[in-house]
Amino acid sequence: IAKEVAKLLEMKAQLGGDEGKHKFVLKTPKGTRDYSPKQMAIRERVFDAIITCFKRHGAEVIDTPVFELKETLTGKYGEDSKLIYDLKDQGGELLSLRYDLTVPFARYLAMNKITNIKRYHIAKVYRRDNPAMTRGRYREFYQCDFDIAGQFDPMIPDAECLKIVHEILSDLQLGDFLIKVNDRRILDGMFAVCGVPDSKFRTICSSVDKLDKMPWEEVRSEMVGEKGLSPEAADRIGEYVQLHGGLDLIERLLQDPKLSQNKLAKEGLGDMKLLFEYLTLFGITGKISFDLSLARGLDYYTGVIFEAVLLQQENEHVEEPVSVGSVAGGGRYDGLVGMFDPKGRKVPCVGVSIGIERIFSILEQRVEASEEKIRTTETQVLVASAQKKLLEERLKLIAELWDAGIKAEVLYKKNPKLLNQLQYCEETGIPLVAIVGEQELKDGVVKLRVVATREEVNVRRENLVEEIRMRTNRP
Amino acid sequence: IAKEVAKLLEMKAQLGGDEGKHKFVLKTPKGTRDYSPKQMAIRERVFDAIITCFKRHGAEVIDTPVFELKETLTGKYGEDSKLIYDLKDQGGELLSLRYDLTVPFARYLAMNKITNIKRYHIAKVYRRDNPAMTRGRYREFYQCDFDIAGQFDPMIPDAECLKIVHEILSDLQLGDFLIKVNDRRILDGMFAVCGVPDSKFRTICSSVDKLDKMPWEEVRSEMVGEKGLSPEAADRIGEYVQLHGGLDLIERLLQDPKLSQNKLAKEGLGDMKLLFEYLTLFGITGKISFDLSLARGLDYYTGVIFEAVLLQQENEHVEEPVSVGSVAGGGRYDGLVGMFDPKGRKVPCVGVSIGIERIFSILEQRVEASEEKIRTTETQVLVASAQKKLLEERLKLIAELWDAGIKAEVLYKKNPKLLNQLQYCEETGIPLVAIVGEQELKDGVVKLRVVATREEVNVRRENLVEEIRMRTNRP
Numbered sequence: 001i002a003k004e005v006a007k008l009l010e011m012k013a014q015l016g017g018d019e020g021k022h023k024f025v026l027k028t029p030k031g032t033r034d035y036s037p038k039q040m041a042i043r044e045r046v047f048d049a050i051i052t053c054f055k056r057h058g059a060e061v062i063d064t065p066v067f068e069l070k071e072t073l074t075g076k077y078g079e080d081s082k083l084i085y086d087l088k089d090q091g092g093e094l095l096s097l098r099y100d101l102t103v104p105f106a107r108y109l110a111m112n113k114i115t116n117i118k119r120y121h122i123a124k125v126y127r128r129d130n131p132a133m134t135r136g137r138y139r140e141f142y143q144c145d146f147d148i149a150g151q152f153d154p155m156i157p158d159a160e161c162l163k164i165v166h167e168i169l170s171d172l173q174l175g176d177f178l179i180k181v182n183d184r185r186i187l188d189g190m191f192a193v194c195g196v197p198d199s200k201f202r203t204i205c206s207s208v209d210k211l212d213k214m215p216w217e218e219v220r221s222e223m224v225g226e227k228g229l230s231p232e233a234a235d236r237i238g239e240y241v242q243l244h245g246g247l248d249l250i251e252r253l254l255q256d257p258k259l260s261q262n263k264l265a266k267e268g269l270g271d272m273k274l275l276f277e278y279l280t281l282f283g284i285t286g287k288i289s290f291d292l293s294l295a296r297g298l299d300y301y302t303g304v305i306f307e308a309v310l311l312q313q314e315n316e317h318v319e320e321p322v323s324v325g326s327v328a329g330g331g332r333y334d335g336l337v338g339m340f341d342p343k344g345r346k347v348p349c350v351g352v353s354i355g356i357e358r359i360f361s362i363l364e365q366r367v368e369a370s371e372e373k374i375r376t377t378e379t380q381v382l383v384a385s386a387q388k389k390l391l392e393e394r395l396k397l398i399a400e401l402w403d404a405g406i407k408a409e410v411l412y413k414k415n416p417k418l419l420n421q422l423q424y425c426e427e428t429g430i431p432l433v434a435i436v437g438e439q440e441l442k443d444g445v446v447k448l449r450v451v452a453t454r455e456e457v458n459v460r461r462e463n464l465v466e467e468i469r470m471r472t473n474r475p
Numbered sequence: 476i477a478k479e480v481a482k483l484l485e486m487k488a489q490l491g492g493d494e495g496k497h498k499f500v501l502k503t504p505k506g507t508r509d510y511s512p513k514q515m516a517i518r519e520r521v522f523d524a525i526i527t528c529f530k531r532h533g534a535e536v537i538d539t540p541v542f543e544l545k546e547t548l549t550g551k552y553g554e555d556s557k558l559i560y561d562l563k564d565q566g567g568e569l570l571s572l573r574y575d576l577t578v579p580f581a582r583y584l585a586m587n588k589i590t591n592i593k594r595y596h597i598a599k600v601y602r603r604d605n606p607a608m609t610r611g612r613y614r615e616f617y618q619c620d621f622d623i624a625g626q627f628d629p630m631i632p633d634a635e636c637l638k639i640v641h642e643i644l645s646d647l648q649l650g651d652f653l654i655k656v657n658d659r660r661i662l663d664g665m666f667a668v669c670g671v672p673d674s675k676f677r678t679i680c681s682s683v684d685k686l687d688k689m690p691w692e693e694v695r696s697e698m699v700g701e702k703g704l705s706p707e708a709a710d711r712i713g714e715y716v717q718l719h720g721g722l723d724l725i726e727r728l729l730q731d732p733k734l735s736q737n738k739l740a741k742e743g744l745g746d747m748k749l750l751f752e753y754l755t756l757f758g759i760t761g762k763i764s765f766d767l768s769l770a771r772g773l774d775y776y777t778g779v780i781f782e783a784v785l786l787q788q789e790n791e792h793v794e795e796p797v798s799v800g801s802v803a804g805g806g807r808y809d810g811l812v813g814m815f816d817p818k819g820r821k822v823p824c825v826g827v828s829i830g831i832e833r834i835f836s837i838l839e840q841r842v843e844a845s846e847e848k849i850r851t852t853e854t855q856v857l858v859a860s861a862q863k864k865l866l867e868e869r870l871k872l873i874a875e876l877w878d879a880g881i882k883a884e885v886l887y888k889k890n891p892k893l894l895n896q897l898q899y900c901e902e903t904g905i906p907l908v909a910i911v912g913e914q915e916l917k918d919g920v921v922k923l924r925v926v927a928t929r930e931e932v933n934v935r936r937e938n939l940v941e942e943i944r945m946r947t948n949r950p
Contacts, residue, residue, distance in 0.1 A: 026586045026815060028540050029570050034583050037535035037594065056877055058854040058884035060512035065503050065615050066541060066572075066599060086563040087572075090603060095504050097541075097562075108509050111501045119512065124541060128565060140540050152887035156866075160887075167877065281870040340501055379533040391631075395756040402531055402642065409533035412627035412635075 031131035031139025037376035042363050046356050047122065049171045050144045053164055054120040059146055062119050064104040066126075070094040076103050076336070078299035079206055083127045097126035101145040102300070102333065102351065109149055110340035115347050116150035135325065136358035147351030149337070155271055158304045158332060159278035161352040165308050165328045166284045168354060174327070174362055176311040179287055180244070182294040183272055184301045184331070186253075189265020190292065193258040194236035196229060202299065203227050208241060209295035212309075212326070216241070244291040247276045268303070275304065296331060303332030304350065310362075328354045373429070380472040381432040383410045384421040386447075391415070393436045397446065401434070404465040408434075425451045431472060434464065506606035506614025512851035517838050521831050522597065524646045525619045528639055529595040534621055537594050539579040541601075545569040551578050551811070553774035554681055558602045572601035576620040577775070577808065577826065584624055585815030590822050591625035610800065611833035622826030624812070630746055633779045633807060634753035636827040640783050640803045641759045643829060649802070649837055651786040654762055655719070657769040658747055659776045659806070661728075664740020665767065668733040669711035671704060677774065678702050683716060684770035687784075687801070691716070719766040722751045743778070750779065771806060778807030779825065785837070803829045848904070855947040856907040858885045859896040861922075866890070868911045872921065876909070879940040883909075900926045906947060909939065 028034060035043060054061075073084055073096050085097040098104050101121045109117070122144045131139050146164055148157035162179060169177045187208070188201055196204050207223050216238055223229040223237070243249060250273050259265045272290060279285045296305045308328040330352035337347035367374060383398040385391075391414050401408040409430065411421055418435075425433055435447040435456075445458040448467060459467045503509060510518060529536075548559055548571050560572040573579050576596045584592070597619045606614050621639055623632035637654060644652045662683070663676055671679050682698050691713055698704040698712070718724060725748050734740045747765060754760045771780045783803040805827035812822035842849060858873040860866075866889050876883040884905065886896055893910075900908055910922040910931075920933040923942060934942045 025544065025546075026582065026817070027544070028586075029542055029544055029568055032540035032542070034540070034586075035538040036587075037537055037592075040536045040538060043538075055853050056880065056882045058852050058882065060851040061515045062512055063510040063515060063518075065507035065509070066601075067504055067507070067615075069500065069502070069504055071500070086565065088561040088563045090561065092603075093504055107501065111503075111509075112511075117512075126541075128567075140542075148887070150887070153866075153889045156870075156885075156887040159870075163874070163877070278870060281867055282874045342501070376535040377533050378530050391628075392756055395631075395634075395753060399638070399757045402638070405531065407531045407533065410631075412623070412625070412631040414628045 029139070031129070031133070033133065033138065038374055039360075039364065041374045041376055042367060043356070043360060046172065046359055046363065047144070050168055050354055050356070051120070051122070053168050053171065054144075054146050056167075057118070057146070057160060057164060059118050059120040062105075062108065062121055063123065064098070064101070064108055064121070066124070067095040067097050068104055068107065070096045072096075072107050072340075073099060073103055076298075076300055076339075078202055078297065080127075080297055083129050085126045085128055098123075099127060100125050100298075101143050101353065102147070102298075103336070105145070105147055105149075105351075106333070106336040106347075106349070107340050109337045109347055109349075114149070118146075118148045120144070120146045134361075136355075136361040138357055141355065141357045144354040144356060145351055146354075147349055149347050149349045151348055155274045155278060155304075158271075158350050159275055159282065161330055161350055162275075162279060162288065162306060163282050163284060165306070165330075165352055165354070166282075166287060169308060169310075169327070172359060172363075174310055174359060177287060177308055177327070178289055178311055179306055179308045179328075180289050180291040180294045181272070181275070181304065181306045182291055183268035183304050185264040185268030185303060186259075186272065186292070187295060189259060189262035189268060190237065190240050193262050193265070194240070195233040196237070200227065200229065204229060204237070205295045206297055208237070208293060209297045211241060211293045211295070241293040244289050244293070246285060246288070246290060247273065247280075249290055250276060271303065296329060300333040300336045301331040302334045305329075305331035306352075310358075325358055326355070327358050328352060375429040377409075377428060377430075378407050379409050379428065379430045380407045381409075381434050381468050382421060382425050382430050383408055384416070384418060384433050384435050386418050386435055386437040388415040390436055390438075393441060397434065397436055401465065401468070406465060406468050422449075422451070432468060434468070504614070506604070506608070508608065508613065513849055514835075514839065516849045516851050517842060518831070518835060521647065521834055521838065522619070525643055525829055525831070526595070526597070528643050528646065529619075529621050531642075532593070532621070532635060532639060534593050534595040537580075537583065537596055538598065539573070539576075539583055539596070541599070542570040542572050543579055543582065545571045547571075547582050547815075548574060548578055551773075551775055551814070553677060553772065555602075555772055558604050560601045560603055573598075574602060575600050575773075576618050576828070577622070577773075578811070580620070580622055580624075580826075581808075581811040581822075581824070582815050584812045584822055584824075589624070593621075593623045595619070595621045609836075611830075611836040613832055616830065616832045619829040619831060620826055621829075622824055624822050624824040626823055630749045630753060630779075633746075633825050634750055634757065636805055636825055637750075637754060637763065637781060638757045638759060640781070640805075640827055640829070641757075641762060644783060644785075644802070647834060647838075649785055649834060652762060652783055652802070653764055653786055654781055654783045654803075655764050655766040655769045656747070656750070656779065656781045657766055658743035658779050660739040660743030660778060661734075661747065661767070662770060664734060664737035664743060665712065665715050668737050668740070669715070670708040671712070675702065675704065679704060679712070680770045681772055683712070683768060684772045686716060686768045686770070716768040719764050719768070721760060721763070721765060722748065722755075724765055725751060746778065771804060775808040775811045776806040777809045780804075780806035781827075785833075800833055801830070802833050803827060850904040852884075852903060852905075853882050854884050854903065854905045855882045856884075856909050856943050857896060857900050857905050858883055859891070859893060859908050859910050861893050861910055861912040863890040865911055865913075868916060872909065872911055876940065876943070881940060881943055897924075897926070907943060909943070 077099055084099050087095040124140050125143050126140055131137055165179055191201050191204055207219050210219055220234050223234045224231050250269055253259050254269050279288055294307055307326050309326050332350040334346060334348040338344045383394050385394050394410050398408050398410045431451055433449040440447055444461050446461055446464050447456055448459045449456045559574050562570040599615050600618050601615055606612055640654055666676050666679055682694050685694055695709045698709045699706050725744055728734050729744050754763055769782055782801050784801050807825040809823040813819045858869050860869050869885050873883050873885045906926055908924040915922055919936055921936055921939050922931055923934045924931045
């Protein structure tokens with residue numbers, strides 16, 4: 001009996017399926033989300049500010065595929081490689097979703113033998129990370145990248161990247177922010193003089209990178225416990241990584257008896273000084289901090305690195321502002337393009353990546369709080385009728401408006417009530433209603449109603465387009 | 476020894492990696508491509524025309540993730556399901572790249588219980604098809620979708636979708652085009668009266684769909700040979716599928732002794748008549764053809780289907796214009812949302828998808844042929860110097876311009892030659908040069924040079940921004 005029941009239940013389930021009653025898990029994949037029209041309106045504002053800035057700095061734009069050959073991504077991300085999404089082997093090439101826009105950019109340069117370009121690229125990237133969506137951390141997220149490739153005089157492009165971050169974060173009015181700057185050569189020099197063996201540079205660098213999320217004590221025990229660094233070396237690192245400042249600190253470290261003996265560190269500090277001189281000319285040093293604890297995880301950086309964090313004055317009594325997380329980062333990667341070139345020819349590059357998800361979260365919360373009403377369409381006029389049997393007349397009129405470039409809508413009903421049509425305008429923010437009625441048709445006019453004031457005027461049909469344009473073009 | 480050799484080889488490979496001399500295949504994945512700045516400029520023009528049209532019709536915009544749960548896509552695409560890209564199972568959910576934007580849209584509606592929306596969505600979709608890139612067929616390609624969801628009076632939204640296709644193809648000036656229209660109900664009715672068994676409707680429909688690429692004889696032999704249809708049934712279908720026309724053909728088929736007896740066909744023909752009446756009001760029937768050979772492969776269509784093809788008058792002596800392929804398609808899918816709803820609640824939908832790759836290919840060829848020079852940046856002014864040692868002054872000036880919203884560039888050289896700076900403007904189309912020199916600095920002016928005319932004027936520094944704006948704002 002049990003068997004028969006099971007059989008029947010299975011049959012029932014199948015029948016259910018045919019009727020379209022599947023038991024779906026109705027969701028987007030973990031760490032991803034849809035954007036609703038309202039969210040898209042906010043997103044467009046952010047993109048607009050960012051693109052405007054990138055264009056202000058003379059950037060061209062490119063696009064690359066969402067996936068790359070798996071080997072293109074291999075060996076570029078160090079410990080983070082485990083977060084790459086691979087595609088299933090369905091025959092043919094092995095593919096992975098892009099992890100960032102930098103590696104595809106380097107591949108693009110090498111493939112097309114481009115040695116000189118300033119470009120931006122805005123697209124989604126993919127990381128199988130632990131999502132924390134309320135804090136704007138997703139598995140699918142946008143990066144807005146600006147990069148300068150080419151052999152140039154030191155630190156001029158690097159300074160421009162920092163200027164761009166400064167401009168964008170100022171434009172978006174996200175509150176106070178701080179751009180931390182360091183240099184891989186200073187870090188490597190520091191590791192060397194602290195007694196870290198060469199082979200451990202990258203892994204110890206990864207540990208230092210965690211200082212924004214962990215206290216020093218934990219990072220230290222990771223270095224010593226997991227990564228086998230001597231406690232003395234760790235303690236020496238501990239002294240350096242608490243340093244941050246400006247030109248004064250750079251000068252002081254250039255005199256540091258140990259660091260100044262290290263070639264790499266000296267080079268890095270010299271360039272850092274030059275960078276700060278250019279940033280002074282740009283007038284932005286107030287929000288820039290040379291910070292020896294900044295490491296950044298990615299393997300491919302070779303010079304300057306930086307990261308912008310938003311500061312939140314959580315409490316007026318707290319003296320130090322609290323960081324609410326990174327919204328932009330970047331740096332110099334002079335070796336990456338050479339990794340793709342058959343002859344290893346290098347193209348020096350420096351770039352910045354703006355992460356919009358956190359910015360977007362903040363702006364979305366702000367809109368919610370302000371009860372600002374965001375329009376999600378740009379419709380200028382609703383074509384309506386006051387009586388029945390005028391669908392044909394509405395369709396004829398709206399085709400005239402569309403053909404003249406007017407943004408117009410009509411309700412998809414044969415005989416909609418005037419009240420419903422007016423209500424639709426109220427709900428969606430359409431400012432004008434063009435009403436056709438039998439009398440208006442006879443007289444060759446259209447009744448134009450202003451939704452906000454309820455004012456109504458008869459407009460001659462041949463003047464309607466001009467009248468709508470005049471009333472909806474912002475001054 | 477073998478073990479030691481292996482170890483050495485591994486070490487060598489690692490060293491090779493460090494020197495960046497990997498033997499890479501330097502390419503994008505099969506069926507994909509990069510977009511260069513010039514191609515992006517053309518792409519932006521196409522998007523601009525399409526988005527302007529979608530907004531003119533009052534559409535909101537949404538976005539969804541590039542991948543969906545695998546089961547979301549299951550059972551929606553019939554025979555084409557084999558073309559779906561799956562992601563590798565790396566633990567967690569099973570995912571697939573989206574195959575179109577329609578199924579994610581239906582999932583979005585069901586998930587958010589939306590019963591009424593007019594939205595557009597422009598994004599890349601993925602199909603493991605045989606690419607034919609010269610003809611604009613890719614594995615990663617854009618779709619520009621406009622859909623109307625909701626319970627409305629018959630054929631009004633359907634007619635708007637066709638109006639949109641007509642507007643976009645006219646705006647883009649791609650030459651002559653034809654929009655073929657049919658209805659799944661007419662097809663199914665036709666299959667029934669021709670003696671196709673119910674179980675074979677979908678697969679015979681797939682065969683009919685090939686008529687745009689294959690002659691009837693081949694399609695017929697597929698129906699009879701591979702799919703086991705009786706030769707008589709195939710011949711009856713053969714008679715119908717050669718029919719195409721307008722309102723006259725619809726009227727004739729409504730009188731057809733066999734078709735008029737079939738409930739589905741009669742419904743479809745009645746709606747087709749209504750559709751043509753609305754299209755007449757829109758004034759676009761001249762480019763629309765009711766065509767019984769149009770089938771469209773996708774499983775989810777339930778009513779009107781349509782497809783737009785560009786026509787190429789290859790030779791003036793040839794009477795029939797030759798089709799160069801489909802650039803838009805769509806139709807009604809009233810059951811798809813219900814497949815996602817736990818209670819099977821239906822949301823009727825109709826929509827259109829514009830495929831830009833073929834359009835883009837045509838425009839790209841046209842630009843190449845015309846030798847039109849396309850600017851890939853919007854830079855208004857290059858900040859230059861006539862003498863050495865003025866880098867600091869250039870940086871100070873450009874920061875002023877950026878902060879005032881001027882699009883400006885500077886060469887990343889300490890002491891660039893004036894000639895090189897002017898040449899850069901010629902190459903990239905920058906219209907103005909702001910030249911700082913020692914004398915100008917003393918006098919508090921900047922020398923503004925018009926690249927095209929070589930005219931030079933001294934402008935007081937405080938008036939420079941206004942002067943640049945005036946000279947670069949198009950009238």
